[in-house]
Amino acid sequence: MSQHFLLSKAARSLSIARVARLSDEEAHDAFRLIRWTATEGEPVCPRCQCGATYKYETRKLWKCKACTHQFSVTSGTIFASRKMPIRDILLAIAIFVNGAKGHSALQLSRDLDCQYKTAFVLAHKIREALADEMADETVSGEVEVDGAYFGGYAKPANWKENRLDRRLAENQTGKRRVVVIMRERGGRTLPFVFKAESQSIHTIAERVEKGRVIHADEAAHWDVLHTRYLTKRINHQESYSDGEACTNMAESFFSRLRRAEIGTHHHISGRHLGAYASEMAWREDHRRVSNGEQYLMATNAALIHPVSRQWKGYWQRGNIRV
Template sequence: MNELRTLQQAIVYFSDADRAFQYALNFRWPDGLVSCPRCGSEKHSFIKTRRIWFCYGCDKQFSLKVGTIFEDSAITLDKWMLAMWMLANCRNGVSSYELGRTIGVTQRSAWFMLHRIREAMKDDKASKMGSNEGGEVEVDEAYVGAKVKNMHHSRKVKIQNELSKVPAWKNTTRYAGKTPVMGIFDRTSREVRAKVVPNTRRETLQKEILNGINFGSRIYTDQAVAYDGLKAKYVHETVNHADEYVRGQVHTNCLENFWSLMKRNLAGTYVAVEPFHLDRYLDEQMFRFNNRQNKTDVQRFNKALSQVAGKRLTYDELTGAGSATSH
């Protein structure tokens, strides 16, 4: 097989059910040793006409989808492959409406598929950033969310009621209804980590820094008081955004770029993202950002496909907070 280069080539290639199955199979069990995802037994027989195995260890049948993000999905592998290709490579993301029209499923099914793929994109093996030899790291926080005027009436009323209880001098209107997120960028690996945080207080942000950055690293931040005290374990330099954004190597421009890309995707492609789901959209954005350099489209796709096993997201888990399934 020649290396896939474009979405059109992927559509043609994966339209063959046998090819789609074999391609996914090579990533599901890369060593070629198929094992039962339920009991781990390698004693089984393959039922070719149905593309399933019968396990002699637990006397149950299993398919390639069991034990992956595809489990219990009636959607065929060719559509899953295309959905994964699109989300891994479309720079601005893919809305559930667009995906539904492209592969021929309902918007609701497409929305669920996209969140399952984001689950696969999550990096569960991330190590600490920076190094004890002075590796350079940027740390910054941002606020993400829709403008109050664009929100659903019930949410708008709730936020306005909360604001009415806050003293005017605190000037919290700018962040009303928005969700705080924190990011760490490693200048050596050129990778970013970002996550939703409950607030931007010192104890919250510094806990994330201590857990995510090696002691002795050189950390660059703005002059927010939440970062005071980092010099006890790190080399800490700040930039005052009121006067300048760059002072030699001291800046947070790489993280600012990541925030800009993320906000553009959320505002332009996904439009209405509930805070409950924001971490998954961050996983998607981080995946593309961290795999943007020296990787072809098919390599990004393969990376996502290699991470589908051992992860599962049910519809009940996804909608557990009663969030709307919009985009």
Template sequence: MSSHFLLSAQARTLSLKAIYKGGEDKAYMTFRRLRWPETDGEPVCPKCGCLDHYDISTRRRFKCAGCGTQFSVTSGTIFASRKLSFMDLCAGIAIFVNAVKGLSALQLGRDLDVSYKTAFVLAHKLREALSAEHKDATLAGEVEIDGAYFGGTVRPENRKEDRKDRRRKEHQSTERRVVIVMRERLGRTLTFVAKREAEGVKLAETHVAKGTKVYADEATHWDDLEASFPDAGRINHSEAYSADGANTNQAESYFARLRRMVSGQHHFVTARYLHQYAAEAAWKEDFRRLDNGRAFNRVIRLAMASGVSRAWKGYWQRQKYTAKAG
């Protein structure tokens, strides 16, 4: 009997022990190598693209010989103005990719010995970088589409006579949102957050190529898919989970991961940032067969290719420490 991939030695190609044993200099060179792979880690001016530079070794910065701009390996990226050491950043990213069902900011902060606020922002910056993996992608081939609601749970009152029918719209929280997933079979996963699952029809028309075989469940709002995708396949879950190739099993697999992430790790996710948790679950579902060393490198490359985060740079200063943490 074959074992799960994550149980195999092939899944473990990076460890925290190796990161800390390598030290700060090796971690720094890892960032240089992954930001500038074409020059094998040699700096490229982000302003003019010049390769000639002067080293400011005492500050780990460079000065462009062409335009005179000073820059560092993280200038203009999602890690701009970082305070953590490169070694701690590497460790944080390794812990993040190893947590295949998600990781709470509290646990990440304890593992790195940093404040909750630092860990919270770091994790969200990584999620923002991951969302760029399939940005503006168009799905084709065979695609499954489905939706699931998150948040908005209203706890029942203690006394029976005080309880309200929580199924009614007026008794539901404004935090209630639906995550709509579109997933290529053995391919990419796209996620969206909306107020109603029926909005998935318009999203499919935008992000799924014409002629694609689209599979959905028996919900009546998916009937409108047939106007754009005449070859749409439907499965009635009250009768079977799969019939003649029609199923949404891979979409359900994604939701199984996301639900474990939300309920098991984070416990509470605000509607404002639900799209980032959904994107994290999609990335980890798509690359679940990637060993942790390559996943680590891929995340750093995505972070180095992502610009300064307008949502997360200076987050706590803008929020006056009143933001709800997911």
């Protein structure tokens, strides 16, 4: 029997110990090379894209000869205004990509010996950068569509006589959301968050190319997909695959997201559900890529991603709840 990819040596090309041992200078050089790959690490002005710069030797800053803009290796990226040393950011990314079911902010704060709030925002910045990869993507070929509900847990009362029927809408919290996934076999995984599965039809029409094959379950709201796609349905009451239709690739994604919810984060709030779903889609799509490559891809994604509107100064804007 051939060896599973994840057990092979090729799957392990990143050593956290090696990243942790980087000097400030080496970490800075690593960042520079990843950010400015095209110029082999030579700085390019983020404001006017000019390659001619003056260098401030002592402060690790450059000044653009054309527009006089001063910038550092993280200026204009998702890590702008950072206080954390670059080595610790690289370490955070290395730890983050190694977590098959995600990595909790609390654990990251212990790994890096930083505040919980710092780790929380840092992990979300990495998620935001990864999600960018699929921002305008469409899927084609054979696409599996399915939904699964997350969040909005209503705790049952202690005494039986006080318990409510949690299946009724009036006894629910209203925070429950559904993640709808469009997963191309052998291709990308695109997750979206809705209040109800039936609200996803418009987004499916935008993201799945017309005339393609869609696999979906027996839920009635998928019936309209037949007008636009060659739709194959599988009745989950009877089987998970009948040789024609199956949504097992979509289920694999939900399995990973569910494990992240239960095993890593313990709770995923509705407003961040999209971010965690995108993270898990990224992990699914790159599960056969070595962790060293994942680390480079994630670092590169973060360094080409502009300053985060959502996460820059998150705690300074009075967000006290996570």
